Amino acid sequence: MDDKELTKSALYRRIIYRYKKALAHHALIEDGDRILIGLSGGKDSLCLMELLGGTMRIHRPQIVVEALHVRMENIAYESDGHYLQAFADSCGVPLHIVTTSFDPSTDKRKTPCFLCSWNRRKQLFNYAQEHGFNKIALGHHQDDIIHTALMNEFFQGHFSSMPPKLKMDKMPLTLIRPLCHEHEKDLEEYARLRGYVSQKKACPYEDVTHRASIRKIFAEVEALNPEARYSIWHALESLPLSPSQGGGNHPGD
Secondary structure (H helix, E strand, C coil): CCHHHHHHCHHHHHHHHHHHHHHHHCCCCCCCCEEEEECCCCHHHHHHHHHHHHHHHHCCCCCEEEEEEEEECCCCCECCHHHHHHHHHHHCCCEEEEEECCCHHHCCCCCHHHHHHHHHHHHHHHHHHHCCCCEEECCCCHHHHHHHHHHHHHHHCCCCCCCCEEECCCCCCEEECCCCCCCHHHHHHHHHHHCCCCCCECCCCCCCCHHHHHHHHHHHHHHHCCCHHHHHHHHHHCCCCCHHHHCCCCCCC
């Protein structure tokens, strides 16, 4: 399928509709915003960069969009830097790459997955503040948000998740999730049709976390009741927002 056919497809129209709905319903972007994308290199953050890059070119609202990719030296989770740069160039989005690491022995109570994600997020927050960005865009889709809610309920004893928009209390930043209405299966199909290139090395922990188990459980629930996602989403939108909802240990790929 070529680009013209893809833009005319029902899949493309569905993704664009949900993206624009998220921007409008949650007031995610405003004129003058400087937005930094947390680019992991996975399908979701690539799609997010493509969509926000397109919004930037419209010039209304007038926004600046750039992306940051954080490499972790001690985790075998690697994206093709040349591909990411070429993709960012095609979207008209400046790309920045930083490299860091962490010592898992400093807190043995936390999993390597949590520590890796926490340190990536720390680099993202620091870079945004140092370079004058007021918003950080993360690539979490609706499935990610629902999975996080189920994880919190099953393992933490409270029902909450990652909100589409969250103004941070301790720093002058707002987190936004423009893909919050997107279904993962649609993004997977879109990535396939667009020919997105996967990471050179996958995260070694991605199939052994609670999130992987919750993903399987939710798939079974949806098989029993296809409307389950909308019921959970409605329940989440009815919750009062708290600062703790900005977390989650998913890197937002």
